[in-house]
Amino acid sequence: MNKLPPDPAPATRLDRSQRSGPTIRDVARAAGVSIGTVSKALNNAGTLKQETRERVAEAARALGFRPNDLAQALHRGQSFTVGLISNDSFGRFTMPILEGLESVLHDERIAVFMCNATDDPEREREHLEQLMGKRVDGLVFTARRADRRPSVGVNLGDLPTVFVFSQSDDPRSFCLLPDDEGGAYLGARHLVATGGRRIAHVTGPERFEAVRLRRDGYRRALAEAGLDWRDDFFLPGEWSEQWGRQAVDILFSSTAAAPDSILAGNDQIARGILDALRDRGLNVPGQVGVVGFDNWGVMVEAARPRLTSIDMNLSTLGQEAGRRILRMIGGEHFSGVERLPCTLMVRESCGAQAKTLFQEARST
CATH class of the missing domain: 3.40.50.2300 (Response regulator)
Incomplete structure (x- = not known):
């Protein structure tokens, strides 16, 4: 009686070296420069010859090297990301706002991370901690109703924050609402x-x-x-x-x-x-x-x-939120409630x- 072949070994996780792809060391080796020179070239920092910057950039493209976003955020002081937190599970109000927000931020190469809090304060706090851990440049809160909501329960410091189709009970907050x-x-x-x-x-x-x-x-x-x-x-x-x-x-x-x-x-x-x-x-x-x-x-x-x-005009509200976030990232401050016209x-x-x-x- 023939025996069945043994079950294949369970798939094992690739170790970090197998998953990470080309490294900055590989780029330095391919371009014939130091790791520090690669870092300066890719972050547009330091005083390098244009020829050197182009050689490093070409080596990075050829290898498919992608810089570590968090490391670059630390280096630049900006992550080029904005977090959006909503409790609108169906997306009826959030999706047009997101569309408008992205239409403005995309031109500035800023991506939006969207999180659904589903009316759960604990989940919202978790999302906030994760977004702040990623060093987002700003936060947008939205909801399925424009009523006043309690504060988020997390110290946001001076992080640029806009409430859109939503209001905070913090008088220092900035809210954009329909009229x-x-x-x-x-x-x-x-x-x-x-x-x-x-x-x-x-x-x-x-x-x-x-x-x-x-x-x-x-x-x-x-x-x-x-x-x-x-x-x-x-x-x-x-x-x-x-x-x-x-x-x-x-x-x-x-x-x-x-x-x-x-x-x-x-x-x-x-x-x-x-x-x-x-x-x-x-x-x-x-x-x-x-x-x-x-x-x-x-x-x-x-x-x-x-x-x-x-x-x-929810998409217009989202666009205005994008413009205000950009200005807040640039150092301006807004507070109070502003209402935009309906049509x-x-x-x-x-x-x-x-x-x-x-x-x-x-x-x-």
């Missing part, structure tokens, strides 16, 4: 301009600062148009399509005059509103105009009719000609 009040004002004012006179506002929980600010913007637009505030037309609830459907039942079950327009606190609520109005046989926008908030592509384009919505994106749900308006929200 929620201005955005809601813009949406409600647009509904007035398209003929709305009985405008309801269906939104999320009032414990969120954005809900309170958007309520204020909605109320300001009504006042400017000479329209009365109606308590029964302001319905805070949940951030869901289901709440949008329930709110329509509430608004249209009363014997009093039903709304002719609805400003939703987000696009999910607006989608629920559109579904419920359709189920009632009400034409949008013929009988009821609807405006959402967020301009979430998968929501607004799939809605029937397509949804007019307020865009918070009205007009589609068919409000009764206006689609894509004819492109307006920015202003708080003043």
Whole structure:
């Protein structure tokens, strides 16, 4: 009876010398110079002939040598990296911010390390310790809600730090946020301009600062148009399509005059509103105009009719965060809260000609 061959030996880890690739010694040998000369040439330091620098660079390229990033960071005092920490597990808000941030930092050869804290303070502290261990040049904190958050619990020293779509309870911090009040004002004012006179506002929980600010913007637009505030037309609830459907039942079950327009606190609520109005046989926008908030592509384009919505310009927020981080790395200091304008994106749900308006929200 033939015996089975023995199992192959388990794979062993390569030792460091096998994994590390060419070293600075190899480059020095290939270029015919000292290790110190290689270091100066690759770090653009010291006084070397241009011919020597080019010979070292060519030897490094030929060997596929990659300098140790941490060692270079220590040498230069800059790592050319920025850390981004988010608790937005779905990426709905973080990814546009990251896109804008990278578009600015990429031009300066700065990479972004992204970490997901998932609302876990301990995990966030671990990420912070790791990022600071890598000597990142700056930090960006973002979230799925723009409300104030407790301090990070780690001494960041004078490390440049920006909160984007997020706020810190540290008064020395610098925060970039969308202009929620201005955005809601813009949406409600647009509904007035398209003929709305009985405008309801269906939104999320009032414990969120954005809900309170958007309520204020909605109320300001009504006042400017000479329209009365109606308590029964302001319905805070949940951030869901289901709440949008329930709110329509509430608004249209009363014997009093039903709304002719609805400003939703987000696009999910607006989608629920559109579904419920359709189920009632009400034409949008013929009988009821609807405006959402967020301009979430998968929501607004799939809605029937397509949804007019307020865009918070998250990518623009990310770009501004990148510009501020660069200036902070250069020695400038910022603190306080700055709010950037929102934009009205007009589609068919409000009764206006689609894509004819492109307006920015202003708080003043």
